[in-house]
Amino acid sequence: MKALKAEDVSDALRHSRGARVDEDVVPKFTTGERVLTRNLHPVGHTRLPRYVRARHGTIRCDYGVFIFPDAHGMGEGKKPQHLYSVCFTAQELWGPGASAHDRIYLDLWDDYLDPA
Amino acid sequence: MNGAHDLGGMHGLGPIDREIDEPVFHAEWERRCFAITVAAGFLGQWNIDMSRYARERMHPAEYLNTSYYEHWLHGLQTLLVEKGLLTEEEIAARMLELAEEQET
Numbered sequence: 001m002k003a004l005k006a007e008d009v010s011d012a013l014r015h016s017r018g019a020r021v022d023e024d025v026v027p028k029f030t031t032g033e034r035v036l037t038r039n040l041h042p043v044g045h046t047r048l049p050r051y052v053r054a055r056h057g058t059i060r061c062d063y064g065v066f067i068f069p070d071a072h073g074m075g076e077g078k079k080p081q082h083l084y085s086v087c088f089t090a091q092e093l094w095g096p097g098a099s100a101h102d103r104i105y106l107d108l109w110d111d112y113l114d115p116a
Numbered sequence: 117m118n119g120a121h122d123l124g125g126m127h128g129l130g131p132i133d134r135e136i137d138e139p140v141f142h143a144e145w146e147r148r149c150f151a152i153t154v155a156a157g158f159l160g161q162w163n164i165d166m167s168r169y170a171r172e173r174m175h176p177a178e179y180l181n182t183s184y185y186e187h188w189l190h191g192l193q194t195l196l197v198e199k200g201l202l203t204e205e206e207i208a209a210r211m212l213e214l215a216e217e218q219e220t
Contacts, residue, residue, distance in 0.1 A: 001159055001160070001161070002158075002159070002160065003155075003158070003159060004155050004158035004159075009155075012158060013154075019164075041118060042117065043117050044117060044169065045117065045165055045166075045168060045169035045172065046117065049122050049124045050118060050122050050124065050125070051124045051125045067165075069165040069168070072163055072165040072166075073163070073165030073166050073168060073169040074166075074169070075166065094125070
């Protein structure tokens, strides 16, 4: 096992890798498309909050291909896929008592979404 | 997982307390906890998503009653033990040693 030495710390931190993956993966959705989030309750790691499951939203933009945390966090590989900014109305998430003007944007992966 | 970390929409916790000129660390142990966690990550035994998952698995009652870097410390201990780098007994023995040093 390789331990980090004190003299290598700043280099290691400067060159640490991000979650973006340089791989050609076909996106499932395009900007402006309506989507329905899946009603998932995995016992493992997920980045899909409870309040945004089985909710309708709109793809605002496609960030590109990223590591899928739900697989990566369980030691199941990177499962690279597209990550989007998805727009939800406050009322879709929090009901008719929420503001009619507010929007909430969440960064969501392909595996969380179905076409609406 | 549907753990205590997924707080969105929960009522009753009161307003978020915003500190003016909030320091990066509120105590020296937090600085150490951060550094040790990052350094241990370079051992290559786990990735950042596994670190998050280790924190999320804290018991919900304990999670809500502890601070951000206590979650980090708990997660690090979980990973160190799960990967076989330390045992619970070794951690407990070292804590006892440190406590005795402080007393003298």
